[in-house]
Amino acid sequence: MRKSVLAVLVLVALAVIAALALHFMRPGVLPATAQQPQLTATTQIINRGEYLARAGDCVACHTVPNRPVFAGGRAMATPFGNLYVPNITPDDDTGIGLWTADDFYRTMHLGVSKDGKLLYLAMPFASYTQVTRADSDAIYAYLMSLTPVRLKNREHELRFPFNNRDLLISWRTLYFREGEFTPTPGQSAEWNRGAYLVKGLGHCAMCHTAVNMLGGSSESKAFEGGMIPNQNWYAPSLTSNREAGLGDWKIADIADLLQVGVSHRGTVYGPMAEVVYNSLQYLTDDDVRAMAVYLKAFPQMDTAPPPTSQARLVGPEVMETGRKIYVAQCAICHGTEGRGQTPSYPPLAGNQSITMATPVNPIRMVLNGGYPPGTKKNPRPHGMPPYSHMLNDDEVAAVVTYIRVAWGNSGTPVTPAQANELRKLLPE
Incomplete structure (x- = not known):
């Protein structure tokens, strides 16, 4: 008798468990810990902002290795002294917690901080000015979603007279051209996407264009190569097949070099290895291919006969x-x-x-x-x-x-x- 009662109780228990399982398997009734997170419109914008921040390689400058991400404090050596990169976490006192999306766009687009100060050239605003307002807002949303880090910004250590920000007005007059990216008519959507990434968020011209004593560069010599200031590496010309011109490369090899770091034609080292590690490896295959298409299309400036063995x-x-x-x-x-x-x-x-x-x-x-x-x-x-x-x-x-x-x-x-x-x- 006792065994019969026990068997009935077991069957009842199994029936209850089965009923509960069927109930919770129905859509919308899973326990909170088991439900998949819903991809809201806000989440989508934040995720896109994270992707774009990767494309812009923001972490490379705004993060000290082994310290909180985007908390700033990194010393950027320049020919004029050290610049210290600011905290861009959403801390109200030491970061950008009190900034609006308008403030952030103004910084990206014009190189002017919330307090009206002109930014120094380590911030690639001359390239970021091409970033669209929608992409700027997405990056802002991502940064504002981060955990705030309370870390006071360090004062720059620049020699006189370079510590006078008013001098930047002359530089901006000579070298800065404001304006969001506009697609080039007659080019494919893929080519234009690549141009946007290379010229804007990727700020590739910052390294691959020679700078003069004032820290400026000529637009007519863009991507013609130059020494990277204070890093003592040479960023080769992308407009010469005798340096890093890609005219005879396969698109797949260019894309591999950018995203993987190695290809059948070459390997990246030095500063470019850091760019691939921090940024380009995270881009989608489509975006990397678009960059490769744009770079391969650069007109090659070689006019003299090719040199012979020396x-x-x-x-x-x-x-x-x-x-x-x-x-x-x-x-x-x-x-x-x-x-x-x-x-x-x-x-x-x-x-x-x-x-x-x-x-x-x-x-x-x-x-x-x-x-x-x-x-x-x-x-x-x-x-x-x-x-x-x-x-x-x-x-x-x-x-x-x-x-x-x-x-x-x-x-x-x-x-x-x-x-x-x-x-x-x-x-x-």
Whole structure:
């Protein structure tokens, strides 16, 4: 009898559980902890703002490594002294908590802060002015959704007279052109999307255009390459197939370089590796392809005949020293004929980044070594060890000279003095 009663109770319990399960499986009646979050209009704007902030690489400047995101305080070295990047979390006292969307757009579009101060040039407002109001509002919504961080902004440390913001009025008159991006008629929607990302949020011209002593650049020389101030890397020309021109690249290889950090044509290192790591790897395949389409379409400015190998300018003893070092240290990855093992190890033969007029980047790679960025599509990149502790200036110059002139490469020889100048910049 007792067993029968127990069996009935078990059956009743199972029936109740089944009924409850069926009830809670009906749409709209799941417990709060099990329901999928609803994608409201506000959430969509915030998510879009996060994506756009990634595209603009805002985290690179406004975040000190291993410190709260967007809390500012990072020192930005300039030829005129240090600038300290502000806190842009929504803290009322030290961040932008009291800013309106209008205030934020004014900063992005005009380079003028909420308090009316003209912004220094480290803020790429000359590029961000092209960002649409809708995208600016989305970025603002995202920033305002973050946890506020109370961290007071540091005063800039600029030398006289550069600490006088009134001087910026003259700079703006010469170099700043306000205006949102407008699509170019006759170009595809994809090309225009790429142009918007490259010229606006991506602010690629900030590095790939030479700046003068005033920190300004000529629009007519946009993307023609230049040294990155205070970083001692050369951002190659995107309008020359002898540097980083992409006219003969496949769209897929350009997109891989931007989003993955490696491709069958080359690999990113230095400042560009940081851009890929912080920003470009998070963009959609469609947006990265649009950027590749736009960049590939750049008209190439090369008018002179292509240069020939400069090996005849190198003394036999220097060439032999460079060859021996290359065989001992480099050939295992880059191959005896410099063909590389793509995409893990870039080719050196026929590589424009090796043969550019300035040898800064290959010298730095030999001295510093480096890794391409770890990205979602290449989480475990292959890197290059530094050789500054193994090779003296003569040896660095010899091996860099060798790779610049071997295998038909058209680079020019490198001197020990050039190697020494960059060695002095190594951290102690």
